[in-house]
Amino acid sequence: MIxxxxxxxxxxxxxxxxxxxxxxxxxxxRHPEKSFLLIRRxxxxxTCCSIPHFLPRGRDLGKSLxxxxxxxxxxxxxxxxxxxxxxxxxxxxRLANGKHVHYEKLVLALGSTPAIPPVLGSLPAGGSRLVxxxxxxxxxxxxxxxxxxxxxxxxxxxxxxxxxxxxxxGGSLVGVEVAWELSQTGSQVTLVxxxxxxxxxxxxxxxxxxxxxxxxxxxxxxxxxxxxxELASRGDGVAIxxxxxxxxxxxxxxxxxxYRPASDLAVKAGLEVDRSGFLITDEYGRTSDPDIFxxxxxxxxxxxxxxxxxxxxxxxVAAREGRLAGWNLYRLVLPRRLxxxxxxxxxxLGEVGLGAVxxxxxxxxxxxxxxxSAAFEGTDRHPxxxxxxxxxxxxxxxxPEGGALLGAEVSGGLRIGELVNLLGVAIQGRMTAYDLxxxxxxxxxxxxxxxxxxxxxxxxxxxxxxxxxxxxxxL
Numbered sequence: 001m002i003x004x005x006x007x008x009x010x011x012x013x014x015x016x017x018x019x020x021x022x023x024x025x026x027x028x029x030r031h032p033e034k035s036f037l038l039i040r041r042x043x044x045x046x047t048c049c050s051i052p053h054f055l056p057r058g059r060d061l062g063k064s065l066x067x068x069x070x071x072x073x074x075x076x077x078x079x080x081x082x083x084x085x086x087x088x089x090x091x092x093x094r095l096a097n098g099k100h101v102h103y104e105k106l107v108l109a110l111g112s113t114p115a116i117p118p119v120l121g122s123l124p125a126g127g128s129r130l131v132x133x134x135x136x137x138x139x140x141x142x143x144x145x146x147x148x149x150x151x152x153x154x155x156x157x158x159x160x161x162x163x164x165x166x167x168x169x170g171g172s173l174v175g176v177e178v179a180w181e182l183s184q185t186g187s188q189v190t191l192v193x194x195x196x197x198x199x200x201x202x203x204x205x206x207x208x209x210x211x212x213x214x215x216x217x218x219x220x221x222x223x224x225x226x227x228x229x230e231l232a233s234r235g236d237g238v239a240i241x242x243x244x245x246x247x248x249x250x251x252x253x254x255x256x257x258x259y260r261p262a263s264d265l266a267v268k269a270g271l272e273v274d275r276s277g278f279l280i281t282d283e284y285g286r287t288s289d290p291d292i293f294x295x296x297x298x299x300x301x302x303x304x305x306x307x308x309x310x311x312x313x314x315x316x317v318a319a320r321e322g323r324l325a326g327w328n329l330y331r332l333v334l335p336r337r338l339x340x341x342x343x344x345x346x347x348x349l350g351e352v353g354l355g356a357v358x359x360x361x362x363x364x365x366x367x368x369x370x371x372x373s374a375a376f377e378g379t380d381r382h383p384x385x386x387x388x389x390x391x392x393x394x395x396x397x398x399x400p401e402g403g404a405l406l407g408a409e410v411s412g413g414l415r416i417g418e419l420v421n422l423l424g425v426a427i428q429g430r431m432t433a434y435d436l437x438x439x440x441x442x443x444x445x446x447x448x449x450x451x452x453x454x455x456x457x458x459x460x461x462x463x464x465x466x467x468x469x470x471x472x473x474x475l
Contacts, residue, residue, distance in 0.1 A: 026326025
């Protein structure tokens with residue numbers, strides 16, 4: 001722990017998630033002569049993306065925790081407390097214990113907090129202090145969110161172990177994975193989603209329908225197009241009242257409707273935010289105060305293809321922003337978001353992996369852009385009879401003029417993450433469907449598809465044929 005005599009630091013980082021850790025570690029590496037202090041509220045930091053996989057009974061949540069030794073090895077001090085206010089004029093932060101920490105540079109990695117809509121009652125919504133949502137006394141221990149807090153998650157895990165019927169409200173990536181994992185350890189799970197298909201904001205209907213199929217085969221009851229009107233205590237459980245006058249009874253309900261920026265601390269300090277509460281930064285990560293940087297989920301993002309504002313919250317993006325803030329603390333070296341953010345949506349359901357990058361066809365239409373798509377299904381090993389081989393389906397979305405790659409969706413085994421990342425590189429590199437046909441790719445029976453039938457390349461070939469299809473006009 002930091003001593004009272006050291007409450008003056010060169011760089012203060014608030015937040016211990018991927019963005020804060022990356023900013024502190026990169027910054028210390030770049031500026032070893034500077035003193036660094038990281039403050040976080042939680043006793044232990046959790047690997048956010050692993051949360052759904054450690055909630056079921058029999059799983060060790062401790063294995064999802066991020067060890068602190070990387071900070072101590074780098075010479076970065078750690079303080080577990082809450083920052084109550086930022087005094088920008090005097091350049092210090094006021095802590096929960098009444099002490100002050102003075103800084104030269106401040107990095108805000110405030111993260112995000114569960115989104116709780118007002119329609120669901122008096123569960124508090126928004127704000128960086130929503131770490132332990134406190135429901136009405138009648139719903140105590142029956143309705144939960146999924147914050148990125150190890151202590152809360154441990155209590156949630158213990159509570160779920162005593163309940164068999166679980167209602168998941170929201171077909172977000174977190175909601176889908178929590179539903180799957182709980183169903184695989186014996187819980188009766190119902191997933192309720194207001195939109196017509198699951199994950200509609202990140203997958204087109206074909207892949208969303210496949211997710212629903214996988215969930216139902218795994219024992220999850222899926223109800224799409226169903227909006228929740230109210231939650232009410234019912235005996236030892238909770239009643240989930242739907243808009244269509246249907247009532248679902250469950251022992252516990254989990255709200256998984258996504259997250260919102262935890263920017264209250266920054267707002268109170270007078271830093272500039274947009275209408276959705278995201279901090280506004282320049283291309284180097286600086287806020288409206290040049291000595292204060294902001295990174296991660298709490299920061300505004302712009303889409304790589306359109307330049308429009310998008311609510312992207314990804315640990316990979318957060319870590320990247322943290323690294324670049326660390327580079328830019330004292331001397332501007334690398335622009336952070338000059339080209340914008342490319343959204344990724346990766347999902348694992350048992351042995352099935354699914355992913356998307358860039359735009360869906362629906363998103364292209366919303367942007368007013370024509371799009372053409374093509375899909376091909378093969379296997380991820382060759383020959384298909386090889387043990388462990390799984391189907392691999394690739395869908396490519398491109399502009400009809402020139403074939404510029406706009407997006408892609410993939411399903412297959414648990415190795416599809418590398419392929420989705422490759423397609424992200426292709427979008428960032430402004431590659432076209434023609435470029436994908438000419439990709440130079442290695443091949444091995446146990447590591448890749450057949451060199452003659454690579455789903456990515458075959459999908460690109462089909463896409464080009466659609467683009468070049470003769471067009472007839474009636475005069």
